[in-house]
Amino acid sequence: MTEQHEALPKTQNEDRRGFEVQLGAFSGPLDLLCHLVESREMDPAQLNLTELVSQYVAFLINSKRTTLNEMAEFFSFASRLLLRKVHSLFPAQRDAGEEEEYPEDEPFADEEELRRMLEAFRPYRNAAAHLAALQRERERSFVRIADEESIPFYDLGDLYGLASLWWQLLEIYNENRGAGSYSEESLWEEIPDAIPEERLVEERMEELLRSIRKKELSLRDLLEEKNKKILIVTLLALLEMSRLGMVRIKQSETLGDVTVAAV
Amino acid sequence: MQQSDENVKKEMGLLERQVEAMLFVSPQPVSSQEIASYLGVTTARVESAVRTIKEIYEASHGLTILFAAGGWQMATAPDLAETIEAFSGSVSLQKVRLSKAALETLAVIAYNQPVTRSEIEDIRSVRCDRVVDTLLKHGLVRIAGRKKSVGSPLLFRTTERFLEIFGLAGISSLPSLDELKEYRSDDGVFDSLEGPDKVSEEDDSDEWIRQ
Amino acid sequence: MQQSDENVKKEMGLLERQVEAMLFVSPQPVSSQEIASYLGVTTARVESAVRTIKEIYEASHGLTILFAAGGWQMATAPDLAETIEAFSGSVSLQKVRLSKAALETLAVIAYNQPVTRSEIEDIRSVRCDRVVDTLLKHGLVRIAGRKKSVGSPLLFRTTERFLEIFGLAGISSLPSLDELKEYRSDDGVFDSLEGPDKVSEEDDSDEWIRQ
Numbered sequence: 077m078t079e080q081h082e083a084l085p086k087t088q089n090e091d092r093r094g095f096e097v098q099l100g101a102f103s104g105p106l107d108l109l110c111h112l113v114e115s116r117e118m119d120p121a122q123l124n125l126t127e128l129v130s131q132y133v134a135f136l137i138n139s140k141r142t143t144l145n146e147m148a149e150f151f152s153f154a155s156r157l158l159l160r161k162v163h164s165l166f167p168a169q170r171d172a173g174e175e176e177e178y179p180e181d182e183p184f185a186d187e188e189e190l191r192r193m194l195e196a197f198r199p200y201r202n203a204a205a206h207l208a209a210l211q212r213e214r215e216r217s218f219v220r221i222a223d224e225e226s227i228p229f230y231d232l233g234d235l236y237g238l239a240s241l242w243w244q245l246l247e248i249y250n251e252n253r254g255a256g257s258y259s260e261e262s263l264w265e266e267i268p269d270a271i272p273e274e275r276l277v278e279e280r281m282e283e284l285l286r287s288i289r290k291k292e293l294s295l296r297d298l299l300e301e302k303n304k305k306i307l308i309v310t311l312l313a314l315l316e317m318s319r320l321g322m323v324r325i326k327q328s329e330t331l332g333d334v335t336v337a338a339v
Numbered sequence: 340m341q342q343s344d345e346n347v348k349k350e351m352g353l354l355e356r357q358v359e360a361m362l363f364v365s366p367q368p369v370s371s372q373e374i375a376s377y378l379g380v381t382t383a384r385v386e387s388a389v390r391t392i393k394e395i396y397e398a399s400h401g402l403t404i405l406f407a408a409g410g411w412q413m414a415t416a417p418d419l420a421e422t423i424e425a426f427s428g429s430v431s432l433q434k435v436r437l438s439k440a441a442l443e444t445l446a447v448i449a450y451n452q453p454v455t456r457s458e459i460e461d462i463r464s465v466r467c468d469r470v471v472d473t474l475l476k477h478g479l480v481r482i483a484g485r486k487k488s489v490g491s492p493l494l495f496r497t498t499e500r501f502l503e504i505f506g507l508a509g510i511s512s513l514p515s516l517d518e519l520k521e522y523r524s525d526d527g528v529f530d531s532l533e534g535p536d537k538v539s540e541e542d543d544s545d546e547w548i549r550q
Numbered sequence: 551m552q553q554s555d556e557n558v559k560k561e562m563g564l565l566e567r568q569v570e571a572m573l574f575v576s577p578q579p580v581s582s583q584e585i586a587s588y589l590g591v592t593t594a595r596v597e598s599a600v601r602t603i604k605e606i607y608e609a610s611h612g613l614t615i616l617f618a619a620g621g622w623q624m625a626t627a628p629d630l631a632e633t634i635e636a637f638s639g640s641v642s643l644q645k646v647r648l649s650k651a652a653l654e655t656l657a658v659i660a661y662n663q664p665v666t667r668s669e670i671e672d673i674r675s676v677r678c679d680r681v682v683d684t685l686l687k688h689g690l691v692r693i694a695g696r697k698k699s700v701g702s703p704l705l706f707r708t709t710e711r712f713l714e715i716f717g718l719a720g721i722s723s724l725p726s727l728d729e730l731k732e733y734r735s736d737d738g739v740f741d742s743l744e745g746p747d748k749v750s751e752e753d754d755s756d757e758w759i760r761q
Binding site: 350351355356357358359360361363364365377378399400401402413415416419422423426427436519 | 575
Binding site: 236338 | 649
């Protein structure tokens with residue numbers, strides 16, 4: 077047990093490290109690569125995106141705790157790179173609007189401007205590093221919480237926090253009232269919903285974790301929700317939790333009830 | 340985890356420190372068995388560690404260890420009861436912060452006043468008597484009479500103090516859904532990469548899940 | 551208050567016991583002024599009491615006293631982090647996972663507050679509505695009104711919770727941007743603007759993530 081505890085911080089530090097790209101001459105974080113390509117400091121045509129993706133897959137296999145957010149971030153950057161690559165391979169595809177922003181014939185015309193901009197941003201990059209270090213240190217201590225409902229969260233006087241909580245609440249309330257008219261057929265008649273935002277999945281993960289920590293629950297109970305969006309979010313949350321090894325999902329007999337338990 | 344059993348009296352070793360920290364963070368009482376199996380020691384050792392902590396606390400600290408519901412629980416020393424009771428209930432806390440539950444309840448009251456507790460609970464779909472009490476204590480809401488209906492339940496309203504703290508001229512200036520949004524039309528190139536989610540600014544119903 | 555050399559064993563008196571119990575029950579940091587005015591003593595006395603408690607804790611307890619967001623807060627000793635984290639699932643809720651983009655955006659907001667989203671994007675030169683949403687959701691930033699300019703964009707600020715999560719006494723305890731410019735000024739990454747072949751091994755822009 078002690079060994080296990082000693083092993084923990086190391087894994088966390090590794091996770092903190094995030095994904096590093098090694099492509100040709102470039103070595104560094106993906107957002108920097110993306111930035112360099114988008115600001116035309118690097119030629120997108122030279123990018124080996126297959127290599128990028130396989131490096132990412134290798135990274136995923138090694139680090140077991142990548143969050144949905146981080147994965148979404150990767151896909152967002154990777155697709156931006158892909159778009160740039162497509163544009164550079166098929167210049168005719170580029171639309172007029174972009175042409176204005178990055179004059180084709182003078183790719184490095186604004187080098188000075190860019191240098192200035194990156195210079196100006198450097199302190200913030202360092203500040204982010206400083207914050208990360210502070211957070212790591214601070215998170216080694218835990219405060220006492222009487223109950224989860226009472227975690228002090230909003231500054232007194234946070235008017236916009238107040239208002240947005242109200243409008244979210246109203247949205248959920250109306251949705252739940254509408255859920256009465258749910259029917260199996262109508263589920264497929266509609267155009268499918270957009271993929272729910274990852275933060276909803278994360279919120280749902282926290283909720284689920286709280287309830288299954290108290291006692292093991294059956295999948296049937298967890299999926300009782302008639303609201304389609306919540307159902308999808310719940311399923312995604314369960315999948316993600318099982319991927320991260322936070323829950324144990326088991327079925328003791330064929331066609332029997334499936335139980336979900338905290339690990 | 341290898342202290343000798345001789346110096347258990349009075350001295351806090353690693354085991355005592357671990358037990359102390361565990362009792363501190365735990366919201367419910369924790370049984371000796373639970374601690375023992377977690378730390379991989381015998382319950383006898385856990386109990387002697389708890390006794391040590393308890394003795395040290397009683398000798399000079401403002402805290403104590405209680406035994407309740409089959410487990411150990413950290414609490415404030417009984418002789419400080421008056422001080423602490425008044426302090427934790429004190430409205431003068433300069434920097435009150437609100438939990439999500441409290442702010443949500445306050446939002447329901449603000450946008451729907453006057454409103455009864457069961458109406459609040461209907462919207463939030465959780466009980467909220469404790470939260471309403473907190474808000475009353477902080478002077479953010481007040482009782483504004485009784486509703487003329489079965490059981491004549493109490494009606495709640497926000498106070499002047501609420502308006503002051505949230506910087507509102509009046510209840511009518513509470514932000515509308517539109518006011519919470521950014522109006523953006525000149526975002527240029529990246530917009531097209533993010534899909535159509537930003538197009539639907541008019542779609543009021545969907546600020547929570549953007550489609 | 552530096553007689554700790556001669557007087558190794560600090561003693562807890564009534565004031566220390568009261569302060570200890572108050573910090574135990576308070577869900578958020580409490581300032582010296584607040585404790586002082588509540589107990590009717592000077593802030594100097596409160597601060598010396600807190601120091602005494604802190605020293606006693608550090609000598610042998612599983613607890614510690616933190617200073618964040620302008621106040622004192624009781625917490626578990628940092629060396630017990632692994633034990634406590636694995637013991638109580640609810641403490642893991644105290645951890646906030648932030649991506650590098652989120653931290654950078656947070657840094658931009660912290661140093662420029664109140665600041666609009668387009669100002670943040672000017673500095674970061676990437677879009678950041680998603681990131682700002684995440685920060686809002688974690689309660690690390692909040693909307694603090696609208697800027698009086700074209701389109702009256704929303705203004706963002708960091709919260710008290712931000713200070714707590716990063717263990718900052720206040721915004722002013724962040725190093726200045728000038729200091730951060732010099733910090734790692736030998737950092738080669740942003741100087742190699744000549745093209746892909748020069749963007750190379752000198753890149754240690756996020757050495758910090760590696761350590």
